[in-house]
Every structure is written in structure tokens, then in C-alpha cells.
Amino acid sequence: KAGVTQTPRYLIKTRGQQVTLSCSPISGHRSVSWYQQTPGQGLQFLFEYFSETQRNKGNFPGRFSGRQFSNSRSEMNVSTLELGDSALYLCASSSNIGGSYNEQFFGPGTRLTVL
Amino acid sequence: SQQGEEDPQALSIQEGENATMNCSYKTSINNLQWYRQNSGRGLVHLILIRSNEREKHSGRLRVTLDTSKKSSSLLITASRAADTASYFCATDARGNNRLAFGKGNQVVVIP
Numbered sequence: 001k002a003g004v005t006q007t008p009r010y011l012i013k014t015r016g017q018q019v020t021l022s023c024s025p026i027s028g029h030r031s032v033s034w035y036q037q038t039p040g041q042g043l044q045f046l047f048e049y050f051s052e053t054q055r056n057k058g059n060f061p062g063r064f065s066g067r068q069f070s071n072s073r074s075e076m077n078v079s080t081l082e083l084g085d086s087a088l089y090l091c092a093s094s095s096n097i098g099g100s101y102n103e104q105f106f107g108p109g110t111r112l113t114v115l
Numbered sequence: 116s117q118q119g120e121e122d123p124q125a126l127s128i129q130e131g132e133n134a135t136m137n138c139s140y141k142t143s144i145n146n147l148q149w150y151r152q153n154s155g156r157g158l159v160h161l162i163l164i165r166s167n168e169r170e171k172h173s174g175r176l177r178v179t180l181d182t183s184k185k186s187s188s189l190l191i192t193a194s195r196a197a198d199t200a201s202y203f204c205a206t207d208a209r210g211n212n213r214l215a216f217g218k219g220n221q222v223v224v225i226p
Binding site: 004033035042043044045048055056058088090092101102103104105106107108109111 | 145146148150155156157158159160163203205207212213214215216217218219
């Protein structure tokens with residue numbers, strides 16, 4: 001099976017712009033989670049989508065949003081970018097069906113730099 | 116809030132030695148997982164241990180879980196230079212509806 005893919009791999013934006021990141025999960029996985037990783041805060045959970053519905057959400061402002069399509073591909077959007085949004089954004093897919101989180105398969109990440 | 120907290124934060128060892136990392140957490144969990152990350156890339160799942168398990172092995176990895184102390188340890192035996200990476204524990208806490216990662220433990224294996 002092909003792994004989790006994320007596009008683009010690198011992105012440079014300026015403050016105030018918006019950005020859309022894409023994630024294609026492993027075939028058959030219906031759960032897609034997004035994480036932000038920074039040196040200061042570590043790995044922080046953004047949200048999880050399952051069958052096109054946001055199932056869980058982390059503590060991020062409304063500028064961070066996402067969606068999932070019928071083929072399980074997911075996008076996340078960050079509007080009105082701030083310098084502090086510079087981070088590695090990681091997507092993970094899994095076969096989570098029930099209430100617990102199983103093994104997560106991570107993509108290589110999108111490195112976002114906000115200038 | 117972060118569930119897992121790894122200890123020690125950084126570890127430097129010689130190839131062939133064993134590396135041990137600990138992780139503590141605060142609330143009841145469904146499972147605890149360990150991941151490895153090489154230099155700013157994606158995380159790789161290493162092992163998952165459920166709350167009713169006490170020890171698990173996978174190749175050169177050994178994970179223990181002590182739910183009474185709310186702690187876990189990851190042991191890498193006979194380390195190799197390729198084991199140089201950051202290691203994260205992550206907890207699936209009951210009622211938390213997310214996988215919460217610790218801040219990571221950087222391991223450097225010197226050839």
C-alpha cells in the first residue's frame with residue numbers, strides 16, 4: 001500500500017495570507033488527523049476527520065479549519081497567517097473506527113514558513 | 116494539554132549500548148504508543164501497548180506499562196547509529212478523544 005502523502009512539502013507565505021494543505025491517507029483508512037509541530041509547543045493535535053465529519057478538535061483558533069472528502073482525502077486551511085503559524089504540519093491516517101486511537105500512519109509533513 | 120512527558124529529554128550513547136526512555140502521563144488511558152521521528156520528518160509508529168498489558172516486545176524494542184504509576188518505558192537494546200532520532204510517547208486517554216504526544220526524547224547513537 002502507498003503511504004500517506006502530503007502536498008506541498010514546503011511552503012513559504014507572508015503574514016495575512018491563507019494556505020491550504022492536502023493529505024491523502026492510506027487506502028482504506030477513513031480517519032485523518034492533523035497535527036502542528038513546533039520546537040516550542042511540540043506536537044499539538046489540530047483535528048480529526050472520519051467519514052467526512054470532524055470527529056474531534058484541538059485547541060486552535062477558528063483560523064484553522066479542515067475538511068475531508070468522500071475519498072478520505074483531507075485538506076486543512078489556515079487563514080490570516082501569523083508568524084507563529086510557522087511549523088511542520090503533519091497528517092496521519094488510521095483505521096480508527098471505535099473510540100480509541102490505534103496506530104497512526106504519518107505523512108512526511110508540510111513545512112510552512114510564514115514571513 | 117500534553118499527556119505524555121518523556122524523561123530524559125536527551126540521551127547520547129555509544130553504538131551497542133541500550134537506551135531507556137521513560138514517559139509519564141496523568142489520566143487513565145486506552146493505550147500508549149511510541150513513535151520515532153528522524154530529523155523533522157514524519158513520525159513512524161513503533162509499538163502500541165494497551166492499558167491491560169504490562170510488557171510488549173518488538174524486535175530490539177521493549178515497552179513496559181505501569182498503570183498504577185501512570186508511566187511507561189521504552190528500551191532499545193543493542194543500539195545502532197540508525198536509531199538516532201527523537202522518540203515520542205503518545206497516550207490515547209479515555210474521554211480525551213485525541214492522541215496526546217509528549218515533547219519527545221532525542222537519542223543520539225555514536226558509531
